Amino acid sequence: MAVFSYRALDSRGKEVKGVVEAPSRSSAYALLKSKGIYPLDLYEEKTEEGGGSLLKLFRKTPSSSELTLFFRTLSTLLDSGIPIVDAVNSFTEGEEKEHLKVFYKKLVDGLKEGLSFHESLRRAGVKDPVILSLISSGERSALLPKNLIMAAELLERRESIKGKVLQALIYPSVLLTVAFGVIVFMLVTVIPKVKAIYTTARLELPLSTRLLLSVSSFILNHYFFVLLLLLFTVTLFIFLSRKKRQQLDALKLKLPLVGRLFCYSELVKFFTTFGDLLSAGVPAVESFKTATETIVNKQLKQEFLKNISEFERGTPFYQLLSKIGYVPGVAVQLIKAGENSGNLSQMSLRVARFLENELNFKIKSLTSLLEPVTMLIVGVIIGFIVYALLLPILSISTIKVF
Numbered sequence: 001m002a003v004f005s006y007r008a009l010d011s012r013g014k015e016v017k018g019v020v021e022a023p024s025r026s027s028a029y030a031l032l033k034s035k036g037i038y039p040l041d042l043y044e045e046k047t048e049e050g051g052g053s054l055l056k057l058f059r060k061t062p063s064s065s066e067l068t069l070f071f072r073t074l075s076t077l078l079d080s081g082i083p084i085v086d087a088v089n090s091f092t093e094g095e096e097k098e099h100l101k102v103f104y105k106k107l108v109d110g111l112k113e114g115l116s117f118h119e120s121l122r123r124a125g126v127k128d129p130v131i132l133s134l135i136s137s138g139e140r141s142a143l144l145p146k147n148l149i150m151a152a153e154l155l156e157r158r159e160s161i162k163g164k165v166l167q168a169l170i171y172p173s174v175l176l177t178v179a180f181g182v183i184v185f186m187l188v189t190v191i192p193k194v195k196a197i198y199t200t201a202r203l204e205l206p207l208s209t210r211l212l213l214s215v216s217s218f219i220l221n222h223y224f225f226v227l228l229l230l231l232f233t234v235t236l237f238i239f240l241s242r243k244k245r246q247q248l249d250a251l252k253l254k255l256p257l258v259g260r261l262f263c264y265s266e267l268v269k270f271f272t273t274f275g276d277l278l279s280a281g282v283p284a285v286e287s288f289k290t291a292t293e294t295i296v297n298k299q300l301k302q303e304f305l306k307n308i309s310e311f312e313r314g315t316p317f318y319q320l321l322s323k324i325g326y327v328p329g330v331a332v333q334l335i336k337a338g339e340n341s342g343n344l345s346q347m348s349l350r351v352a353r354f355l356e357n358e359l360n361f362k363i364k365s366l367t368s369l370l371e372p373v374t375m376l377i378v379g380v381i382i383g384f385i386v387y388a389l390l391l392p393i394l395s396i397s398t399i400k401v402f
Helices: 025-034 064-079 084-092 098-112 117-124 129-140 144-201 207-221 223-243 245-254 259-279 284-292 298-305 308-312 317-323 329-341 344-401
Strands: 002-009 015-022 038-044
Touching: 002 025, 015 025, 015 098, 025 038, 064 084, 064 144, 084 098, 098 117, 117 129, 129 144, 129 259, 129 284, 144 207, 144 259, 144 344, 207 223, 207 344, 223 245, 245 259, 245 298, 259 284, 259 298, 259 344, 284 298, 284 308, 308 317, 317 329, 329 344
Parallel strands: none
Antiparallel strands: 002 015, 002 038
16 A cells, blocks of 8 residues: 545535545545545655655654553543544545644554554554553444543553653763763873973873873874774663573663662552553453553563463462562552452552652662762763873972972
8 A cells, every 4th residue: 555645625615735645546546535625736755766655654653642642532532422433534635744644544444444552553654552442442332432531541650650760860861971082082182281291391201101002102193993892882782682692681671770760650550550450341261361561671561461361360469579579569569459449440540649759769879979970980980091191290299399
């Protein structure tokens, strides 16, 4: 199927623009005429160079923020009594982003063909099993508007958690990157000039200065080798991150400062999804399987996956969680209370809120700790460079005084 953009007149003589999918240009023209749209311009969206097609652009799925807005607005329209086909079709009016136009059109086409909304979403490119399960459950229970809101809130919480973890790591990363750039600049520009002065003066240089000058000379004389080494290191890291993904993810969870951040961010997603799916009427086993799919960390995901069979046989949920060493004891006790009281869905959401509060606290603590530690490390490195450069000059001044 090709994607065609068109400029046309509708049955009322109003000019409209949009995109349509069809096997050929003639098919697209016939399809539009059957809908009462008479094309003035109709052309296939592709580049002339053949190096790439804009088709990928039009097939791009909506982002999390775009889906969130879509779900919330659609829920409001459905609550107002608007049929779902008309409600979805209304999103194409005035939409400027081409990939969203194609997305909405695929949804409308799927609904008109008799597919359910969650099946139309899957055909349109939404692959998230949690979102699809929520939508499917809402359709079965006639609570689609409510579940659309739940799906939107779930997407928002995911983005919020991701943003919080990045927020804790971005400042130290930026500071270290800038410091590394300053150090490299000094090694390749400032230090060679100072070395020329020391060589001319024929001074007896201390060990720290000789070490610094040697590093500078090595970088300048073997910069190609240094670049190759950096490239090899990055390539090796990427290779290991793909081939040894589970081992690296296990290492992430054991890191002294940020390990808990990675762990709690994953657990928040799991318990939030599990609680939302149970609240939406999804069976417990299916909710467990779907919620496990939200876990990105391979090691933690494996810990949950190997307990699914026991959960299917009727083993209490809290007992399974107690076997997973990454789940805090407080969370296990809350889930146990929820199972005993028959309120597992609400207790799972309470566990998610508890872990999210813990995550926020750890992020604040880590941020307040990493900032001074990072500045201390940078200060020590730059201080050593300055000390090594100035030490011979101070020695000359001392000799002249005496």
